[in-house]
Amino acid sequence: MDTIWLTGAEWLAVLRVGLGLWWLESWRHKDKKKWFEGGGITWAAGIAAKHRWNVVRSGFDVVVAPRPRTMAYVVAYAELALGLGLILGFLTPVALVGGLLLNLIYFVLMIHDWAEQGQNSMMALISVVGLFAMSWQTWSLDDALGLFQ
Numbered sequence: 001m002d003t004i005w006l007t008g009a010e011w012l013a014v015l016r017v018g019l020g021l022w023w024l025e026s027w028r029h030k031d032k033k034k035w036f037e038g039g040g041i042t043w044a045a046g047i048a049a050k051h052r053w054n055v056v057r058s059g060f061d062v063v064v065a066p067r068p069r070t071m072a073y074v075v076a077y078a079e080l081a082l083g084l085g086l087i088l089g090f091l092t093p094v095a096l097v098g099g100l101l102l103n104l105i106y107f108v109l110m111i112h113d114w115a116e117q118g119q120n121s122m123m124a125l126i127s128v129v130g131l132f133a134m135s136w137q138t139w140s141l142d143d144a145l146g147l148f149q
Contacts, residue, residue, distance in 0.1 A: 012135040013089070016096075019126045020086025023099060027079035035076060041068035047109055056108060078102060086130075089140020093131060093148055100127040 001008040031039070041064060048060035064071045078098065085095035103124040107117060129135075136142040 007138070009135075009138040012130065012133050012137075013139040015126055016086050016089065016092065016130050016135040017139070019099070019123060019130065020083045020088075020095075022083075022123060023079050023086060024083030027076060027083060030076060032076070036069065036072050038068045038072060040075065041065075041072050044109060050112075051109070052112060053108075060109075075102075089136050089142050091147075092136035092140060092142050096127045096131040096135075100124055100131070103127065 003011055006014065034040075045060065045065060045068075048057055048064075051057050051060075079102075082095050082099045082102070085091050086099070103120045106120050107124075110117065110120075134148070136148055142148050
């Protein structure tokens, strides 16, 4: 593979780090006080209640609604863990799959609002490319520790 300035593996590392910064920004920009008091889950509950698919409505009611505070922490700290994992290149395949799952969950929840899907589709695409191109091979703790060879 011919590239300009960096090697192909280094460009994949840049992509991985950029995705990590994107996840870190998703965590950083949240109003944590409101989010942990249930603001984010309340918003999602309103979306889920009107969802066209019964499985989404009932799934939300069973999994998320009974534990809004816990789920708020899970979402926020998953974003933080994904960001740090991708930036540092630590447990990168796990972070890429976890991020892809979060994006897919959001896709399903927001299926009726395609205006919301641009960021998530780009993040999902980068996750897939990073995963199948093994973006942890350069500039990562995974590489330094000999993980996922």
